[in-house]
Amino acid sequence: MSLRELAGAALSAQNLAMQAHVEGPADIVAAIASAPPLGRALWRYAYSRQDDAARHVAQYLVHDCMHRYRWAATAKTCRLAMLAVYEWTEPNCRICGGRRGYMLGQRWLGCPICRESGLRRFSNNSRRRFMGEWDVALDSKLYLMLRMLTDTDATTMAVVRAQLGRCSSYLTIGQKPTYTSNHQVNACSALMA
């Protein structure tokens, strides 16, 4: 079981009783509490399937983008953040299968379809339907948002692993799960081409 899967299970666990001899759900939840707010919300949404966390992820994403890129928190940016959250939690890129590239003979080629993100990208028509418009500027902003989610996911993983240091020997770093919850399917169905 990967650490992300364990975290997802821990975040929805009913019984957080501490166990003296082994890290349990309570330890993992405590470790996640040390992660940045965007990472905490992202893990709740992506790995613990808490659908109501999507809005929080989008809010923190806008906040962090305002900070890093000096964007204004317009209604359009907030809606773009929701799009980014939905896209990020979609299954892997259909071309590279989430591996961010592939071997062509002896050469490793970065996947041009997902721009080496490993993510399945919605079509521009789908994005236009969600946003009411779509252009190069929105495309660039979306890409930065997706990168920020990927970076934050990695940061959160590093924080949780560090917090759970002594049990790290039996925890493996798993690939980002590729499930899509029913709620996400419903929310995304209008976006899909």
Ligand SMILES: [Zn+2]
């Ligand atoms: Zn790809």
